Amino acid sequence: MDASSGLATQPEHPPTPRSGATGDPHHDDHGHDHHELPFWRKYIISTDHKVIGIQYGISGLIFLFFGFSLMMLMRWQLAYPGQTIPVIGNLLERMFGSGAVDKGVMSPEFYNSLGAMHGTIMIFLGIVPIAFAAFGNFVVPLQIGAPDMTYPKINMASYQAFFVGGVIMLISFFVPGGAAKGGWTSYTPLAVISDKGPTYDPFWNGQTLWLVGFIFLITSSLLGAVNFIATIIQLRAKGMTWMRLPFFVWAQFVTAFLLLLAFPPLESAVVMQLMDRVAGTSFFLPSGLVVNGAPLHVSGGGSPLLWQHLFWFLGHPEVYVLILPGMGIVAEVIANNTRKPLWGYKSLVFAALVLGFLSFIVWAHHMWLTGMGSVVSAFFQTTTMIISIPSVIILSAFFISLWGGSIRFNTPMLFATAFLPMFGIGGLTGIPLAFNSADLYLHDTYYVIAHFHYIVAPGTIFAVFAGVYFWFPKATGRRMSEFWGRVHFWPSLICMNVIFLPMFLQGMLGMHRRWYDGGHGWNLAGEKVWGLSGFEWNTPISIAAWTMGLAQIPFIINFFWSIKHGEKVGINPWQATTLEWTAPSPPPHGNFDVTPTVYRGPYEYSLPGRETDFTMQSEPLTDSDRKAYEAAAAAGVH
């Protein structure tokens, strides 16, 4: 498997050749309307979709890493409960106070904070900003041949809102009582009454800041979503018809709609919970609560389930927000590295749309055990089953796309291929969860944890890595080291599975989530399975998780090193067909020297009877092409 086989180090000859197509980052200012800008205008408050995309990407990766670090702490507590955290134990105590870490031992509150914030940060500050905002911002306008987003200023505002939200989330670690402890789901009443001790400060406490931060994050996502949809609708280049859009653009389009329509109900719920915490309302507090043996003096008359409905109304679409961009990236990488068109492009697009549509009417499958009658549960079980079909279609289409290809295994392709079975495992294990009779047993166990981590961690994160390696040359004009890419890939793949496979076993034993003691207090966790008892499995898992951390070092170094010192490449190093590869790398303000015109579909690889095995979307049709397409249309292919 020759790594750099497909890597053209000489610039290709695109329809619109350009002199300064070297990777020198200072070229990215050949704006048509203005010249040298001060640094802060160019990189801090820029309205250029590429800069904003990169801002999102870097911040997202850092948050991702931060969320990962939180989890590595949790893994210590799970593997060696109640033992002093080595090396950084005292440091943590000084940072977060003895309420969180006492003599190097983490407290239950702190563990819950870590869990909740790990989930929140990974999803809302890690994956969404990277997979949706970063790649979306950088790639989509380029792929549809647009000069920028429709509303550049709103785009900038979106990033700034995200940034503020993120900062608020971080601050919340350092307020009295620590960050939010109610899980990323913030179920009420727990979330409403948390921190409400005698020293309760209505604003400076973890849960309230979590809510405030969320309002910013939601605003950011909404602004982004509006921008994406409008851009894709309005700014497609001449000839870029809907059915010529790269699948990645379709994925982003559906994702944007999910955010646009699913986030607002959560925003309303967040506002209500905020009212509950600061204005003394009781939207989510029923009458007659007795906390710590003392009756709670609130008006009552609220409903805890109301929160769950509004949260999961976002919650489920959100999970497809996490996976769809990943699928989009994988689609691009696979098509490019199998050197053949994606199989069943139409059905892929259709499946993505159906997926988006259905994801709005399945949310109660997270609430099977809240006392749901047979009618409603039958409805939601059915919709949940149906929604798994489009996923099967998408994944199967990817698998079949491999057939007949000439697969080159460069780093992006390695991550993309790994994505398929990993998502497969995660997705398939969603099926038993979808039957609420089976979920009776599996609910809230590590089986659920394993289910979704298989999708988001070795799934989405791998897709993200694939995307980073794939579009890095476009953003910088240089590419990341193939060798270190492999050093990054294989350990990551192995660790991911060592981490998450055993969690299925733990879940089947009945070990539950959010257990501070990792199951040591429980007989059911003492049962042996495959040689180790349920809680003994925590140790290998944790070790793998830390090794995973080490495995990221090559990536981080490779990433930053390559920005300046990576091997220079031409504007189309992967010999890809989509429009972004016709723009100079890095593309200037305004992207294209000559606004491209599109003549053909996105994945015209290995067209018979050509000297190159790829044909750019912007390459005019020859007569032979025309005949070929007509023949194909007649034969009903494409």
Next chain:
Amino acid sequence: MEIPYTVTARPDTGLWNAKVGIWLFLASEVMLFGGLFSAYVFLRLDADPGLWPHGLLNVPVGTMNTAILIASSVTVVLAWAALKMRRYRAYWWYMLITILCGVIFLVVKLAYEWPQKFDHFGAFIKPDKLEKYEQYLGNHHLAERGLPPRSEISGHLHNKEALNDPNAKEYEIALDPVNADPANPNMDRPHFLYVPPTDKLAAIEKEDVERISSFGPWHSAYFASYFTITGLHGAHVLGGVLIFIYMWLPVSKRLYRQNPEHLANRVEVAGLFWHFVDLVWIFVFPLFYLL
């Protein structure tokens, strides 16, 4: 670098960018208020029958505000029409009226309606003490009429200091008509004109009171949703007013000179937002004031 279709419509969609954007934004707004309203429905269905507060708001004022918002909606379209017909002066006047309407709406809400609620108190009597206050609650009559019992005695709290004074023994409340004359069936019906508390004083012992609170958001699920939804709506009104002020200031004249169609588009977009705010109020008004 020029972004296409900011003023002229894209041929195949027939729309200019901002038009697409505002409608997408409004779609998300629909979901936002949809969430709040579904919460309202959810809580109201959950509430024990008959105990959902009723007729506590000032209907004439609410009606007036509704009329004002509708009027402002009219003036916004007229302003836009004026621009289309290139009558800047008319546009300027219509815009001014719109802004004034918005401001009046907000003032009425924040300076009149809300404060009125905050110094109106209700005391919830403990279940086992209800009998003692029968003269104010009239639960026997309610029972005869097949209505659920009530536990709240409301009105003007004379001795506010009693609220957080530990050795104060009782609350003095100037009763609302409902409690002043509980046996009278047409007292617990909402009245079109706001009926002030009577001068009939009631002394209520503190330890008989489960909870006493002003008619603020903490009073009940009803007021919680009332304040949250009208608050959020008010925020939208404020936003709209600010945008309109910007479009009304001289800067707009400059844009008008360069490219009147562009200004017209902006006004149309802002107007769409304003109409939506109006539209939300059209549902808020009956749900909270009338039902």
Next chain:
Amino acid sequence: MSSLALINELIGMPPNASEHGYQIDAIIEFSHWFMGVLFVGWSAFFIYVLLRFRRSKHPVADHEGVKSAILTHLEFAVVLIEAVLLIGFAIPLWAKRVNSFPEDKDAIIVHAIGQQFNWNFHLPGPDGVFGRRSIELVSNSNSLGLDHNDPAAKDDLIVTGTLHVPKDRAVIIELSSKDVIHNFALPSMRIAQDAIPGSVIPMWFKPIKTGEFEVVCGQLCGLGHYSMKGQLVVDEPAAYQDWLKEQASLAASASAPPAAERPPGEPPVGPTPGTIPPPGAPKTANPSGAPDGKPGEPPQAPSPAATPH
């Protein structure tokens, strides 16, 4: 149906101890078979393709790729199987769970009330009538606010942490909560249900094995969540009667407040960090019936012996 439970056993599902449990096991088993087949099938295809069509082996890709309609067939098969699992198993199973509760007369009815961080059980006593509970009466000595003036409450029993039930008799548990949402999960009985403050939700099962079973709190409920452990002891009917008598006599001499009480305000204490035995530490079985996961006391180390086989 242990004949079926291959995968379940393989991946460590503990033995079932309730009448309906085998159905739950069956649906999990079936779906795992279904998933397994899909997974193995696809993986085989996957690996074969990766090897056969790698560039060094297959330098020139063909533009068309697969033309056959296998995918549609595959989809159809998947849809079919999912439909069978859904309509044939899942939906009727749940309907049975929630629509056909046993008659009161041939069931044991218990009120279980969750609180941070333990379970309180309220038994009606011989008269079979539950006494009135109201939060006005909640106090340190009366955690559930049972109204002792209510004649029905005279013979009621309040037990904390551990509940005994007889074998082969349906148990109906009416779940509610005092503070936050908990979840009354009985893995070995294949039953679980959220305990949601402000509402009372019934659940039922029929134990078919004697022994001690752990009650897990399956919903994050605060810092003591991980130690919120209840105990379900399934006795032979005779032993169960003895337990009732014992409890009754205890209640009669109701002096000491229930073990689970703590003065209001004082934060609930989970196991103090550091007292949790490291992996491989000697395991001691639970003294039978001792209320487990009692705040202030570190949860006992697990003991494989405690769950019967």
Next chain:
Amino acid sequence: MNETEEMMPADGHAVPDDHAAHNVAKHVRKYLLVGATLITFTAITVFLSYVNFGTMKANVAVAMLVATFKAALVATIFMHLSNEKRLIYRILVFTAFFVLGLFFLTYLAWYDPVTR
């Protein structure tokens, strides 16, 4: 309003020759009419709220009916939905579907609890 004192925009003529402007002129009376109708119906709602239609459900239904009618007027006339581009209808149809789902399903979930 006097045309001559109108300020001329850059593009020269006070009224652009595209017929859109003329249509607009025609619409103005309609806008005023709709405004009047809306205010009348506000009055009607208030009046109806003092009429008891038997059950609470009925009262709510009536009030919501009137409100929906008013909302429809605003949307179709003021917001020009009576003749918009297909794209916008598409967006709104989806939104409407999901918001109804939100209402209906939360209602169902509340309506069908586990009891015995």
